[in-house]
Amino acid sequence: MTAVAEAYAGEDPDSPLVDQAASGDSRAFKQLYERHYKRVYALCLRMTANPESAEECTQEAFIKAWRKLDTFNKQSRFSTWLHTLASRTTLDYLRKHKSWLKLVFSQEEESIPEAHGPSLEQDNIELSSLDKLLCRLPERARVVFTLHGVEGYRHVEIAEMLGISSGASRAQYHRARNLLQEWLDHEAE
C-alpha cells in the first residue's frame, strides 16, 4: 500500500523492462504501463476526485515517465519512482486549476461538503463507499489524506510537495479523518 515507505528490498521485478524502455523500446514501456496503470489511476482519482482529470493525470504521468526514464537511478523501485512522479504530476495539474489557486491563496476555510454529493457512477467507475466519501472531501484534506493515509507518504514529504508546513499537513489529515468518520457514522445510522 505504501509507495514511498516501501523499502527497496532485492531485485526490482520491473528492472529488465525499465532497461529496455530506457533504450527506446516502447513495447517494453507498454508492459510497464500494463503493470502499473491501475494503481497510478487510483492515486490520481483519489487526488483529483474526478475521473476525467484522473485520466489526464495518469496519461501525463506515464508520458513524463517515458521522457525521464533515463534519469531513473534505481535507488528505489520503479513503482515507487512512478508513484512519486504521478503524485507530483497530479499536484501540478491541480495547481493549474482554479480550485487549487483558491486553495493556495485563500485564507478562508473551505466549506464542508455534504456526504451525499454528486455521484461518480455516471462515469462508469466502480468506487467503494469509502472512496466515494474520500472523493467528497475538500481538496486540501483529500490530497493530504490520499498521500498519507492511502499512499503512505510522511507528512514532511507531503509538506515539501505542497509547499506547506508539516503541521498543516497533519491538521488536514486529521480534518479528513474526522469528516470521513462523521460521514461513516451518519451512513450507519
Add this chain to the structure above:
Amino acid sequence: MKQNRTLDELLADESQCPEEINPGKDLWPGIEQAINQEQQKRTWGLSINSKIALSSAASVLAAVLLIKTDFSSNSEPQLNDSIAALVETYEQEKQQMLVRYQGQEALVSDWQQQLHDMEEAAKSLRTALENDPDNAVLIRMLGNVYQQQLDLINKVHAPQWQQI
C-alpha cells in the same frame, strides 16, 4: 479511538480501499501517440541538425565560389531567368506554407532559427549563382536548400498527437 479504528479497518480492507482502480477507458492510445511523437521529434532533431550541417557546407562552398568569381568578373551579376523562376517558385511556396501554419504550435521551438540558417545558405548560393549562373552544382544545391526549408516547415507543423 473507536472512531479511528473503524476508519482504519476500512482503509485496511482491500475492497474498500483497493490499490487498483480501472479507468473507464483505454488510456494507452493517447500515451502511445505522445511517445511516438517524442521519438519523431528526437529523430527530427538529428535529421534537422544534419540538414543544417549540409546547408552550412553549402554556404561555405558558395562563399568560396563567390570569392573566386569576384576576382574573375567585373560585370554586374544577375540571376539568369530560369534560376530566378526557380527561386520565385520556392519562395512563393514557402510563404504560402508559413501563412497556412501561422498560429499553429510547432513541434520544435527553434525551427525559425533553423529556417533562418537555411535561408542564409540559400542567399549565399544565390549570390554565387549571380556570378556563375551556369554552375550546375550550385543550382542543385540551391534547389536542395529550398526543399529542406519546405520540409522543415511541413514537418515541424505535423498534426499534434491527440488531446489527452
